[in-house]
Amino acid sequence: VILTLTLNAALDVTYAVRALIPRTAHRVDDVAERAGGKGVNVARVLHALDEPVLAAGLAGGTTGERIRSLLTADGVPEAMTPIAGESRRTISVSDGADSTGFWEPGPVVSAAEWARLLAAFRDHVGRAAVVVLAGSLPRGVPAGAYGELLAVARATGVSTILDADGEPLRAGLAAGPDLVKPNLDELDALVGHPDGGVPAAIDAIRRLGARDVVVSLGADGMVASAVGRDGARHVWQARLPDRLAGNPTGAGDACVAALARGMARGVAWPDRLRDAVALSAAAVAAPVAGSVEVAEYHRLRPSVTIEET
Numbered sequence: 563v564i565l566t567l568t569l570n571a572a573l574d575v576t577y578a579v580r581a582l583i584p585r586t587a588h589r590v591d592d593v594a595e596r597a598g599g600k601g602v603n604v605a606r607v608l609h610a611l612d613e614p615v616l617a618a619g620l621a622g623g624t625t626g627e628r629i630r631s632l633l634t635a636d637g638v639p640e641a642m643t644p645i646a647g648e649s650r651r652t653i654s655v656s657d658g659a660d661s662t663g664f665w666e667p668g669p670v671v672s673a674a675e676w677a678r679l680l681a682a683f684r685d686h687v688g689r690a691a692v693v694v695l696a697g698s699l700p701r702g703v704p705a706g707a708y709g710e711l712l713a714v715a716r717a718t719g720v721s722t723i724l725d726a727d728g729e730p731l732r733a734g735l736a737a738g739p740d741l742v743k744p745n746l747d748e749l750d751a752l753v754g755h756p757d758g759g760v761p762a763a764i765d766a767i768r769r770l771g772a773r774d775v776v777v778s779l780g781a782d783g784m785v786a787s788a789v790g791r792d793g794a795r796h797v798w799q800a801r802l803p804d805r806l807a808g809n810p811t812g813a814g815d816a817c818v819a820a821l822a823r824g825m826a827r828g829v830a831w832p833d834r835l836r837d838a839v840a841l842s843a844a845a846v847a848a849p850v851a852g853s854v855e856v857a858e859y860h861r862l863r864p865s866v867t868i869e870e871t
């Protein structure tokens with residue numbers, strides 16, 4: 563099973579309005595609710611591909627209850643650790659063309675709750691082939707959380723993927739994740755713009771502790787530095803010939819889902835990247851952020867180009 567961990571799970575609420583006009587009241591035409599947060603999105607995408615998954619993390623209050631029941635309704639097995647604080651909602655107001663977001667601050671997690679989460683993680687990790695740690699940390703969770711969790715996974719011999727930002731990412735890197743997937747902004751925040759561009763930035767991230775690195779480049783696909791089946795390190799660039807129109811929110815989560823699946827199954831890296839590019843494009847093509855159009859994934863897969871650099 564692939565275990566995903568979402569420490570700051572969210573209830574994603576989308577309001578559809580005809581036009582968004584500041585300083586006025588709006589009649590909302592449609593309200594859509596979904597369980598969200600990066601790890602939750604990864605779990606939902608994996609489930610859509612019939613990959614066995616378990617969505618763990620923290621969820622609290624009536625919003626937390628709603629997140630759990632929406633996951634269950636989607637058929638995604640969950641093992642969220644309950645907390646006293648109220649999980650956050652993310653409100654997106656969409657007028658069809660553009661979207662405006664309101665991100666709630668989320669709960670404050672107590673030391674006892676964090677200890678309970680670590681204990682639950684220790685229980686689940688032994689059954690996992692791959693662990694995905696993804697997203698921001700709620701207040702109260704120590705900045706070194708990902709380092710602690712990665713150390714537990716490593717001691718159990720489970721493979722790990724970390725998709726985070728800023729200090730939580732830096733602290734996690736020191737614990738040696740098997741794979742990290744920064745986007746260009748996250749890359750810049752971490753190692754700046756070294757001479758030598760993305761390949762040099764990837765080397766800098768490896769020096770911080772990651773074994774393999776996939777940098778996602780938005781519509782330009784991704785660059786991977788990874789150890790292949792031959793035991794040697796390779797650098798590949800993978801992309802589609804054309805950019806797709808659509809909603810790129812959650813494309814990175816679909817990318818991580820494909821990389822986790824490839825890792826769990828021991829798929830050769832070029833094929834792993836083919837899957838990651840096609841599946842993340844299938845997320846751009848999907849009307850709802852954070853989900854994928856599975857037929858589109860199969861349709862796009864043959865047109866992905868992989869180049870070794």
Ligand SMILES: Nc1ncnc2c1ncn2[C@@H]1O[C@H](COP(=O)(O)OP(=O)(O)OP(=O)(O)O)[C@@H](O)[C@H]1O
Pocket residue numbers: 744745746777778779780781782783784802804805806807808810811812813814815816817838839842843846
């Ligand atoms: N317009 C697009 N057309 C085709 N593929 C795209 C497009 N935008 C993104 N992708 C694919 O999605 C992958 C991930 O996108 P991106 O680099 O934006 O991730 P991210 O910033 O981590 O996203 P997220 O908002 O989910 O965190 C890219 O590597 C690329 O393969």
Ligand SMILES: [Mg+2]
Pocket residue numbers: 725745814815
């Ligand atoms: Mg991302």
